[in-house]
Amino acid sequence: xxxxxxxxxxxxxxxxxxxxxxxLTRHYLARIDRFGATLNAxxxxxxxxxxxxxxxxxxxxxxxxxxxxxxxxxxxxxxFCTDGVRTSCGSxxxxxxxxxxxxxxxxxxxxxxxVMLGKANMDEFAMGSSNETSYYGPVRNPWNTRKVxxxxxxxxxxxxxxxxxxxxxxxxxxxxxxxxxxxxxITGVKPTYGRVSRYGMIAxxxxxxxxxxxxxxxxxxxxxxxxMAGFDARDSTSVDVPVPDYTAGLQKPLKxxxxxxxxxxxxxxxxxxxxxxxxxxxxxxxLGAQTLEVSLPHLPASVPTYYVVAPAECSSNLSRFDxxxxxxxxxxxxxxxxxxxxxxxxxFGAEVKRRIMTGTYVLxxxxxxxxxxxxxxxxxxxxxxxxxxxxxxxxLIGPTTPTPAFDIGAKIDDPVTMYLNDIYTIGxxxxxxxxxxxxxxxxxxxxxxxxxxxxxxSEDRLLCAGHGYQSATDWHTRAPKGYE
Amino acid sequence: MADWxxxxxxxxxxxxxxxxKIFSGSATAYGAPPNSQANLVDLAYPGxxxxxxxxxxxxxxxxxxxxxxxxxxxxxxARKNYFYPDLPKxxxxxxxxxxxxxxxTLQIVLDDGAVKTVGITxxxxxxxxxxxxxxxxxxxSGIDLNxxxxxxxxxxxxxxxxxxKEAVAYMKKVHTLVxxxxxxxxxxxxxxxxxxxxxxxxxxxxxKFGTRAEIKNLNSFRFxxxxxxxxxxxxIELIDSGGSVVQETRLYDSxxxxxxxxxxxxxxxxxxxxxxxxxxxxxxxxxxxxxxxGTLPELPDQKAARFAKDFGLxxxxxxxxxxxxxxxxxxxxxxxxxxxxxxxxxxxxxxGEVSSALNRDNLDISASRVSPQELSGLLLRIVDATISGKxxxxxxxxxxxxxxxxxxxxxxxxxxxxxxxxxxxSVIDAVIAAxxxxxxxxxxxxxxLFGFFVGQVxxxxxxxxxxxxxxxxxxxxxxx
Numbered sequence: 001x002x003x004x005x006x007x008x009x010x011x012x013x014x015x016x017x018x019x020x021x022x023x024l025t026r027h028y029l030a031r032i033d034r035f036g037a038t039l040n041a042x043x044x045x046x047x048x049x050x051x052x053x054x055x056x057x058x059x060x061x062x063x064x065x066x067x068x069x070x071x072x073x074x075x076x077x078x079x080f081c082t083d084g085v086r087t088s089c090g091s092x093x094x095x096x097x098x099x100x101x102x103x104x105x106x107x108x109x110x111x112x113x114x115v116m117l118g119k120a121n122m123d124e125f126a127m128g129s130s131n132e133t134s135y136y137g138p139v140r141n142p143w144n145t146r147k148v149x150x151x152x153x154x155x156x157x158x159x160x161x162x163x164x165x166x167x168x169x170x171x172x173x174x175x176x177x178x179x180x181x182x183x184x185x186i187t188g189v190k191p192t193y194g195r196v197s198r199y200g201m202i203a204x205x206x207x208x209x210x211x212x213x214x215x216x217x218x219x220x221x222x223x224x225x226x227x228m229a230g231f232d233a234r235d236s237t238s239v240d241v242p243v244p245d246y247t248a249g250l251q252k253p254l255k256x257x258x259x260x261x262x263x264x265x266x267x268x269x270x271x272x273x274x275x276x277x278x279x280x281x282x283x284x285x286x287l288g289a290q291t292l293e294v295s296l297p298h299l300p301a302s303v304p305t306y307y308v309v310a311p312a313e314c315s316s317n318l319s320r321f322d323x324x325x326x327x328x329x330x331x332x333x334x335x336x337x338x339x340x341x342x343x344x345x346x347x348f349g350a351e352v353k354r355r356i357m358t359g360t361y362v363l364x365x366x367x368x369x370x371x372x373x374x375x376x377x378x379x380x381x382x383x384x385x386x387x388x389x390x391x392x393x394x395x396l397i398g399p400t401t402p403t404p405a406f407d408i409g410a411k412i413d414d415p416v417t418m419y420l421n422d423i424y425t426i427g428x429x430x431x432x433x434x435x436x437x438x439x440x441x442x443x444x445x446x447x448x449x450x451x452x453x454x455x456x457x458s459e460d461r462l463l464c465a466g467h468g469y470q471s472a473t474d475w476h477t478r479a480p481k482g483y484e
Numbered sequence: 485m486a487d488w489x490x491x492x493x494x495x496x497x498x499x500x501x502x503x504x505k506i507f508s509g510s511a512t513a514y515g516a517p518p519n520s521q522a523n524l525v526d527l528a529y530p531g532x533x534x535x536x537x538x539x540x541x542x543x544x545x546x547x548x549x550x551x552x553x554x555x556x557x558x559x560x561x562a563r564k565n566y567f568y569p570d571l572p573k574x575x576x577x578x579x580x581x582x583x584x585x586x587x588x589t590l591q592i593v594l595d596d597g598a599v600k601t602v603g604i605t606x607x608x609x610x611x612x613x614x615x616x617x618x619x620x621x622x623x624x625s626g627i628d629l630n631x632x633x634x635x636x637x638x639x640x641x642x643x644x645x646x647x648x649k650e651a652v653a654y655m656k657k658v659h660t661l662v663x664x665x666x667x668x669x670x671x672x673x674x675x676x677x678x679x680x681x682x683x684x685x686x687x688x689x690x691x692k693f694g695t696r697a698e699i700k701n702l703n704s705f706r707f708x709x710x711x712x713x714x715x716x717x718x719x720i721e722l723i724d725s726g727g728s729v730v731q732e733t734r735l736y737d738s739x740x741x742x743x744x745x746x747x748x749x750x751x752x753x754x755x756x757x758x759x760x761x762x763x764x765x766x767x768x769x770x771x772x773x774x775x776x777x778g779t780l781p782e783l784p785d786q787k788a789a790r791f792a793k794d795f796g797l798x799x800x801x802x803x804x805x806x807x808x809x810x811x812x813x814x815x816x817x818x819x820x821x822x823x824x825x826x827x828x829x830x831x832x833x834x835x836g837e838v839s840s841a842l843n844r845d846n847l848d849i850s851a852s853r854v855s856p857q858e859l860s861g862l863l864l865r866i867v868d869a870t871i872s873g874k875x876x877x878x879x880x881x882x883x884x885x886x887x888x889x890x891x892x893x894x895x896x897x898x899x900x901x902x903x904x905x906x907x908x909x910s911v912i913d914a915v916i917a918a919x920x921x922x923x924x925x926x927x928x929x930x931x932x933l934f935g936f937f938v939g940q941v942x943x944x945x946x947x948x949x950x951x952x953x954x955x956x957x958x959x960x961x962x963x964x
Contacts, residue, residue, distance in 0.1 A: 081530065099530070100524065101529075200531040206762050234535060236536065237762065312758060315756075320528040320530070320572060320573050320574050322569075322574060324572075325527055325528070326530075365756075368758075
């Protein structure tokens with residue numbers, strides 16, 4: 001079946017004109033039609049436009065143009081602005097918002113020839129770890145529809161896991177690519193902060209947000225990341241570092257690679273989960289890598305640090321949603337204050353309001369030093385810990401999440417427990433490091449993720465290590481029942 | 485009043501003369517139709533990001549160097565958070581803890597001629613907000629975001645001014661400087677140059693400052709003076725009557741000439757400043773700073789000193805003539821033709837006839853209807869005694885009105901001075917003959933009548949008799 005072919009295999013067939021992009025697009029649209037309602041993975045379907053774009057890709061192919069993504073379908077997280085298409089960010093606030101421009105990520109992938117099928121469901125403004133905060137309702141995990149797919153890029157992860165598209169995009173502010181990738185048994189790559197432009201990606205926490213990609217394998221993710229990465233003059237925080245050829249770099253041998261086992265990630269980790277990570281380490285050892293234990297003493301402070309920094313930035317970033325120029329506006333405002341209060345009060349959901357209030361509080365006069373400044377100092381210490389670790393090892397390894405997917409509704413009323421789901425992923429965001437989650441086995445029939453973290457701009461090394469693992473294992477080839 | 489000391493500090497907002505906005509590519513031109521110069525970044529659409537305009541940074545550095553300040557090797561943009569419809573992002577990007585310029589000075593000349601140094605605490609870059617429009621809209625307010633994102637340099641002084649006059653002198657000095665540096669057009673009607681004044685009073689001799697009030701958005705020198713005067717009187721009266729000044733923001737009403745409370749300290753916003761994560765710190769190395777220094781023009785004080793030294797002008801005249809780059813250039817072009825020996829004559833004319841004609845017609849020196857070349861053509865005729873100064877003024881008026889060269893006008897209207905002694909003598913003889921009574925009175929000691937005879941001769945010659953010759957000849961004739 002087409003949906004079980006890799007991106008490389010699909011590109012080969014498209015390039016050989018054995019299949020057309022229109023055919024491929026129809027195939028995936030049919031799958032979305034079949035599974036979309038159950039999973040609630042998409043907020044908007046752009047079928048007509050997809051078929052037109054596919055026809056365009058076929059024209060390019062007919063003219064002799066070739067490319068690893070030319071004619072390949074994709075689903076974008078609904079956080080990326082897409083010209084002429086609703087871009088809701090999972091919020092009532094932007095339910096009526098038709099973006100007037102494309103995000104740089106969208107533009108670059110479009111230039112590479114991808115065909116957008118639709119926009120993926122997500123936690124509201126990317127705030128959540130379960131995709132339950134979406135205005136459009138929770139996304140269901142294809143491995144067990146009573147379970148969450150993780151968040152905030154839950155729709156993108158569920159869609160990729162259910163084979164509704166070979167590639168989906170996501171964003172990762174505190175684990176929002178890696179955690180749902182782990183919980184849905186797919187590969188998720190969060191690049192270095194500054195590697196991919198944030199222009200056109202609706203901001204949650206500007207110093208942490210980073211766009212990335214979901215795929216079923218590292219080899220599939222590589223060409224997508226290739227297209228997305230690189231300096232963008234419209235994002236001052238994007239970094240002008242050359243982008244290596246990720247696909248070409250996948251085959252490098254892992255012999256001699258030094259992998260650090262993150263001691264702090266195993267404290268309190270359930271034995272069955274820990275065993276999966278140790279199995280993965282054995283695979284690496286067999287591939288010739290060296291493993292050694294390293295400690296990042298400040299890492300346990302990453303969750304509280306994150307929950308000061310991210311809300312602080314979001315409280316300011318979300319001020320532009322005021323009911324004045326676009327987005328939700330309350331009915332018949334009495335005056336300006338009423339317009340602000342009711343538009344924001346009615347347009348934002350509970351988790352977004354909680355974070356805006358937390359962020360406003362930590363930036364307030366009298367609390368700024370105790371919270372925001374202190375968090376910045378701890379962030380520096382955590383970054384320094386990582387830097388020190390990378391003088392000893394090439395990559396760090398650990399679990400992506402403490403547990404597999406949990407029940408929908410289980411944690412939504414207990415924000416602190418929910419926040420602890422990101423305990424292993426947040427460190428990489430605070431330090432701006434690239435991270436990746438790979439499927440590494442199952443607990444109670446649900447997938448678990450292996451997390452790799454590398455130094456800044458080491459995506460090539462990370463992808464190579466991931467590909468090496470996937471060449472030696474087959475966890476990434478498992479499909480949820482009914483979606484094979 | 486004698487018991488009180490007035491303390492004033494100014495925060496001047498100078499709009500930087502960049503072509504595009506500080507964080508977006510929109511144009512900054514004034515007067516365009518509402519919202520025609522606001523792009524997605526200015527409108528704060530979801531997902532857009534600011535990109536710093538390097539030209540704005542260069543201009544801020546120029547200012548810093550011109551006031552002898554430290555230009556920061558690292559400065560940081562921060563967000564100032566508050567809700568207002570003309571502030572699309574819900575925050576203003578400004579600089580807070582680490583401004584680009586810190587610690588400069590400017591010198592002002594007081595009424596008694598003494599020179600006073602005013603400290604400049606800091607100058608930082610920020611973006612302007614848009615404008616809310618309330619007129620002509622039924623039951624609604626309009627928002628024009630053309631100005632949103634326009635680059636501003638906020639120049640904050642130390643509380644060094646001790647009178648409204650000093651505050652105005654300082655503001656004028658900054659105004660002159662920013663135009664010299666070509667970093668601001670200085671147009672106050674259009675809001676390109678405006679200020680907030682922090683005003684307090686304290687009993688003379690006390691060290692501790694009184695509680696201050698901040699008067700917002702003063703956009704003319706006259707308003708600054710009037711608003712401060714009103715505010716000082718209000719504060720003194722308040723304290724004298726047993727009350728106390730509260731820290732607050734006040735608005736100046738230029739129709740009623742009074743200040744009114746806008747909001748008190750308690751109502752003030754908590755702006756929740758924090759470094760803007762969308763922008764990197766501005767890192768400037770010494771080489772860049774020095775390259776900007778290399779582009780600095782001769783500064784007003786330097787020019788005034790040179791005028792005084794090279795042309796023997798008084799400090800006052802030198803100051804007036806160097807008040808703008810264009811005026812200084814006009815004066816120097818005139819002197820270049822006329823010769824440095826006659827610089828004082830040129831100075832008097834530029835500050836006198838030329839300036840008043842410009843004022844009368846509401847023209848800029850660059851739009852003067854008499855060019856430096858034409859002016860020196862006229863002044864040369866005074867120097868070579870072809871015409872008197874008095875006639876020259878008439879000629880100047882004709883030049884201004886008809887835009888003809890001086891010589892042509894002198895020739896055509898026969899205004900050429902009579903320097904032929906014989907001709908003057910014969911007129912004198914005729915005047916003396918016609919006024920025997922006055923002659924007798926004069927000779928009997930009424931010296932004042934000398935002026936009468938001069939007047940009569942001038943009248944008879946149509947003002948063209950060479951005054952020096954006339955004096956000499958008349959004295960001789962009347963004496964004999």
